[in-house]
Amino acid sequence: MRVGNATENNTSDYNGYRPNKGIKSQYGWLFPAKGQKLYEPKSTDWKSFATLADFQAATGQETHSREVDFDIFECMTPADTAKPYAVYHVMDINFQLKPNGKAIDAGLVISAVNHGFAGKAPDLGAHELGAPPLRCGPRWLTWQPFYR
Numbered sequence: 001m002r003v004g005n006a007t008e009n010n011t012s013d014y015n016g017y018r019p020n021k022g023i024k025s026q027y028g029w030l031f032p033a034k035g036q037k038l039y040e041p042k043s044t045d046w047k048s049f050a051t052l053a054d055f056q057a058a059t060g061q062e063t064h065s066r067e068v069d070f071d072i073f074e075c076m077t078p079a080d081t082a083k084p085y086a087v088y089h090v091m092d093i094n095f096q097l098k099p100n101g102k103a104i105d106a107g108l109v110i111s112a113v114n115h116g117f118a119g120k121a122p123d124l125g126a127h128e129l130g131a132p133p134l135r136c137g138p139r140w141l142t143w144q145p146f147y148r
Helices: 052-059
Strands: 002-004 027-030 047-049 073-075 094-097
Touching: 027 052, 047 052
Parallel strands: 002 027
Antiparallel strands: 027 047, 073 094
């Protein structure tokens, strides 16, 4: 994650981040000094952090966010970097969350968006555990297209 801010008035929280293996600087942060009104950032103003915990401690941002991986989903595997032109079929991917994963009950209530959650809090992401999958595409189709 790399976030650049032009003003001190912002916040970010309740997100899930998947760190990239072998990368030293997982989180980047650009932020003006408190009270600074005109801000012309320099490349040296970027702060880098190896872990989400380091980022949280230094910035006060993302305090409820967590690091997650593909294993929070029912059927999600990373792309094979040895096959950069491989085709992945949506039918083979399942974004439903696993019952005991880090994303369960880790979200924030957003009025009129996720107010019907189950559990202590909404889950991170677009799919609430136990809820029917979101239906995308034309509603008039009587068959399930491959891009469901």
